[in-house]
Amino acid sequence: MGVSDTQPSAIERFGLRMATIVENVMPSPFLFAIILSYLVFLAGILVEGNGPVEMVGFWYDGFWAFLTFAMQMTLILMTGFVIAYHPRVNDLIVKLASVPNSGKGAAALVGAFAMAIAWLHWGLSLILGAIFAREMGKAAHERGIDVHYPILCVAGYMGLGLTWHWGLSGSAPLQINTPGNAFIEQGILDGVVGTSMTIFSPYALLLTVTSTLFGAAMLYLLAPTGDRARGIAHYVDESELFDAAADGGSDAAPAEPDEQVSDIVESDTIADRLNNSRILGGIIGLTGVLMVVSQLLAGGLDAWTLNLVNFMFLFGGLLIYLRPQHYREKFGEAAGAAAGIILLFPFFAGIQGMMNASGLSQTLADALFAVSTPQTFPIVAWITGSVVNVFVPSGGGEWIVLGPSVIEAANNLGVPVGKATIAYAVGDAHTNLLNPFWALPLLAITGVKAREMFGYAIAMLLLLVPFLAVALTVIPY
Numbered sequence: 001m002g003v004s005d006t007q008p009s010a011i012e013r014f015g016l017r018m019a020t021i022v023e024n025v026m027p028s029p030f031l032f033a034i035i036l037s038y039l040v041f042l043a044g045i046l047v048e049g050n051g052p053v054e055m056v057g058f059w060y061d062g063f064w065a066f067l068t069f070a071m072q073m074t075l076i077l078m079t080g081f082v083i084a085y086h087p088r089v090n091d092l093i094v095k096l097a098s099v100p101n102s103g104k105g106a107a108a109l110v111g112a113f114a115m116a117i118a119w120l121h122w123g124l125s126l127i128l129g130a131i132f133a134r135e136m137g138k139a140a141h142e143r144g145i146d147v148h149y150p151i152l153c154v155a156g157y158m159g160l161g162l163t164w165h166w167g168l169s170g171s172a173p174l175q176i177n178t179p180g181n182a183f184i185e186q187g188i189l190d191g192v193v194g195t196s197m198t199i200f201s202p203y204a205l206l207l208t209v210t211s212t213l214f215g216a217a218m219l220y221l222l223a224p225t226g227d228r229a230r231g232i233a234h235y236v237d238e239s240e241l242f243d244a245a246a247d248g249g250s251d252a253a254p255a256e257p258d259e260q261v262s263d264i265v266e267s268d269t270i271a272d273r274l275n276n277s278r279i280l281g282g283i284i285g286l287t288g289v290l291m292v293v294s295q296l297l298a299g300g301l302d303a304w305t306l307n308l309v310n311f312m313f314l315f316g317g318l319l320i321y322l323r324p325q326h327y328r329e330k331f332g333e334a335a336g337a338a339a340g341i342i343l344l345f346p347f348f349a350g351i352q353g354m355m356n357a358s359g360l361s362q363t364l365a366d367a368l369f370a371v372s373t374p375q376t377f378p379i380v381a382w383i384t385g386s387v388v389n390v391f392v393p394s395g396g397g398e399w400i401v402l403g404p405s406v407i408e409a410a411n412n413l414g415v416p417v418g419k420a421t422i423a424y425a426v427g428d429a430h431t432n433l434l435n436p437f438w439a440l441p442l443l444a445i446t447g448v449k450a451r452e453m454f455g456y457a458i459a460m461l462l463l464l465v466p467f468l469a470v471a472l473t474v475i476p477y
């Protein structure tokens with residue numbers, strides 16, 4: 001690695017300072033969840049006047065309240081993982097990693113890639129972003145490029161930290177577009193709010209483009225260079241760098257699906273033929289994809305719901321892999337990436353249970369919306385989503401609780417529900433850069449610790465604040 005003979009810029013110094021602070025004080029994601037649980041527990045007692053026994057009851061009731069949604073989120077993550085680790089997809093990532101010639105360019109490219117993919121599928125972005133960050137770190141190590149590995153990891157996480165919630169797998173926009181959703185049942189909405197008014201609105205599309213460009217530019221400016229950059233070998237043992245098992249895959253150079261399956265088939269039984277039949281897998285996969293197409297043809301873009309997203313990626317993945325046995329085995333590998341989420345999701349659901357039942361969520365929303373105007377409402381919705389997401393990093397779970405307040409306030413102020421939903425979604429995504437919950441699979445793939453990368457994540461969060469405040473206000477709906 002080279003030696004830096006230039007002084008770091010103000011933004012680079014800011015990132016280095018935040019990284020030093022966070023590395024010294026940030027707990028593990030699991031302990032982070034436990035600390036937040038106690039903070040909300042105390043707030044429910046001190047602010048809302050609930051008793052300790054009541055708060056424990058709220059916590060327990062909330063602990064199991066969102067099992068259906070948890071399964072939906074796990075499926076999104078696992079289907080994204082399986083597609084991301086297809087050999088041809090992985091080969092493309094390796095080729096892209098050879099493009100940048102500087103550490104700053106590497107950070108910007110990984111970030112732009114992760115943010116663009118997140119608009120399509122947040123689970124796919126989380127896994128592909130992590131793989132791309134690791135492969136970029138390896139490529140830089142081989143080529144002698146000064147690149148700071150923690151900021152590559154933050155760049156790979158930027159899809160979850162910025163663009164995912166107003167994309168094709170965004171929880172809040174898809175929930176209000178689901179027939180018979182809770183908001184319709186409660187009389188808050190007269191009918192579904194189609195994705196043409198949320199995800200595919202000019203407001204959301206222009207926000208996606210400008211956010212991706214601004215985010216990539218900030219990553220470029222934040223990235224340390226020269227002797228200030230610590231490469232992947234500083235965080236991952238060099239002997240493991242080219243061991244694909246450490247990458248979450250099964251082979252250093254991923255074999256073609258036919259080659260991987262050939263070692264499995266030891267006998268020519270009927271069961272083996274069925275388990276590894278490309279024809280059978282192709283028929284099942286194609287049937288599912290055609291069902292998605294028929295739903296979209298019948299309902300247009302407004303047919304794009306959370307269940308349809310999962311359905312499409314589940315059967316689309318089978319169509320890519322073809323052999324059912326091979327596809328099932330890849331899901332087995334994906335289970336490891338989802339383990340942290342499965343563990344922590346009930347704890348954050350318990351936090352949400354306390355916030356909802358104690359009245360904390362409603363008090364927070366009412367206080368913020370009471371001071372909003374039609375002009376400031378998008379910023380208020382963004383702040384509301386940001387604050388609550390720190391305690392409950394579940395976009396759909398939060399929206400179930402706070403969505404009614406957001407929609408009612410928007411209606412009272414004459415703000416389009418679609419615009420209000422997107423503004424809230426921006427806040428929900430934004431503070432993922434503070435809470436390490438959704439970074440768990442990325443941490444496993446990249447080999448870094450949360451405290452080693454979240455200083456730069458928090459620096460990105462703060463740098464995005466003025467941009468988002470302006471963009472949410474001035475972009476036309």
